[in-house]
Amino acid sequence: MRVLVTGAAGFIGSHVVDRMLDDGHEVAGVDDLSSGANVRDDVELWRTDVADPALAGRVAAWRPEVVLHLAAQVSVRVSVGDPLADARTNVLGTANVLEAAHAAGARKVVFTSSCAVYGVPDALPVPADAPLRPASPYAASKVTGEVYARMYRELHGLDFTTLTLANVYGPRQTPEGEAGVVSIFTDALLGGRPTRVFGDGKQTRDYVYVLDVVDAFARAAGEKGGGERFNVGTGLQTTDRELHTLVARAAEAADEPESAPPRLGDLPAMSIDPAATREVLGWEPRVELREGLVETVAWARSRV
Numbered sequence: 216m217r218v219l220v221t222g223a224a225g226f227i228g229s230h231v232v233d234r235m236l237d238d239g240h241e242v243a244g245v246d247d248l249s250s251g252a253n254v255r256d257d258v259e260l261w262r263t264d265v266a267d268p269a270l271a272g273r274v275a276a277w278r279p280e281v282v283l284h285l286a287a288q289v290s291v292r293v294s295v296g297d298p299l300a301d302a303r304t305n306v307l308g309t310a311n312v313l314e315a316a317h318a319a320g321a322r323k324v325v326f327t328s329s330c331a332v333y334g335v336p337d338a339l340p341v342p343a344d345a346p347l348r349p350a351s352p353y354a355a356s357k358v359t360g361e362v363y364a365r366m367y368r369e370l371h372g373l374d375f376t377t378l379t380l381a382n383v384y385g386p387r388q389t390p391e392g393e394a395g396v397v398s399i400f401t402d403a404l405l406g407g408r409p410t411r412v413f414g415d416g417k418q419t420r421d422y423v424y425v426l427d428v429v430d431a432f433a434r435a436a437g438e439k440g441g442g443e444r445f446n447v448g449t450g451l452q453t454t455d456r457e458l459h460t461l462v463a464r465a466a467e468a469a470d471e472p473e474s475a476p477p478r479l480g481d482l483p484a485m486s487i488d489p490a491a492t493r494e495v496l497g498w499e500p501r502v503e504l505r506e507g508l509v510e511t512v513a514w515a516r517s518r519v
């Protein structure tokens with residue numbers, strides 16, 4: 216089938232493009248290259264802003280069956296500093312992509328959300344039907360994107376599935392994303408520079424390997440899971456201090472981070488429950504953190 220991938224040059228989007236091609240689909244990408252730099256010569260890439268109203272005409276002419284929407288302003292901190300810029304890309308951009316998909320007669324849009332939408336949850340791991348409590352403009356923009364997707368389904372019959380991603384790590388990741396700490400530790404430890412762990416090091420995150428995430432996109436692109444939100448995470452928590460130990464082992468470096476004061480606004484703990492994702496989409500995280508970090512460090516080393 217014809218698949219349009221927005222954010223195609225980004226960390227996750229570029230792996231999604233690779234997988235779609237491997238699965239035999241015809242692929243085109245949209246990316247303004249504001250942060251992504253992973254461009255393949257053999258894939259048509261439209262270098263444009265997802266919020267550009269001219270996008271609809273182009274998408275309508277190409278007629279994708281499915282649109283995988285990953286393009287976004289991805290930094291929580293940037294969104295706090297400039298909420299309007301965040302909303303322009305993440306809210307207007309998503310509305311524009313939905314309108315373009317509708318104009319093209321597409322079957323489905325897969326919308327990329329984040330575990331940040333759950334804010335400080337009542338219990339961990341957070342189920343996909345937990346209340347949404349966005350605590351940043353970024354999280355609010357992701358909630359709004361999903362509201363728009365649901366509305367397009369009601370209004371126009373354009374199907375959608377939302378994938379709520381945990382902290383995604385792996386080759387091609389950058390320090391800006393939600394698992395940026397993996398990049399930061401990796402680059403510092405490989406470069407022989409000091410590393411820092413904030414607070415008591417007991418803050419937790421749910422790390423999911425990028426190729427597992429890509430598999431969730433491949434499954435969501437099918438007929439299953441229409442109109443639903445799915446968690447794409449492991450359900451496991453890893454503390455910052457444990458993560459440091461694992462990255463240090465993979466990098467064959469000393470496990471001796473410096474301590475720094477806690478950072479204001481950091482959520483204390485997060486993990487998301489993939490039970491419904493397993494049940495409906497048949498998806499499971501397969502790559503253990505230890506294993507995925509070895510791949511990530513090998514990739515980072517190959518770039519030095």
Ligand SMILES: NC(=O)c1ccc[n+]([C@@H]2O[C@H](COP(=O)([O-])OP(=O)(O)OC[C@H]3O[C@@H](n4cnc5c(N)ncnc54)[C@H](O)[C@@H]3O)[C@@H](O)[C@H]2O)c1
Pocket residue numbers: 221222223224225226227228245246247248249250251252263264265266284285286287288289304308327328329330379380381382383384389392393394
């Ligand atoms: N990395 C994570 O841990 C994580 C966690 C939860 C959700 N997500 C979501 O996954 C998606 C992909 O994130 P990523 O980690 O690959 O980040 P990324 O920055 O590598 O990818 C985003 C891509 O979107 C492009 N882009 C940004 N603004 C654009 C615009 N206005 N028009 C067109 N293209 C634009 C960038 O150039 C980049 O290639 C995003 O929607 C992000 O919010 C990521």
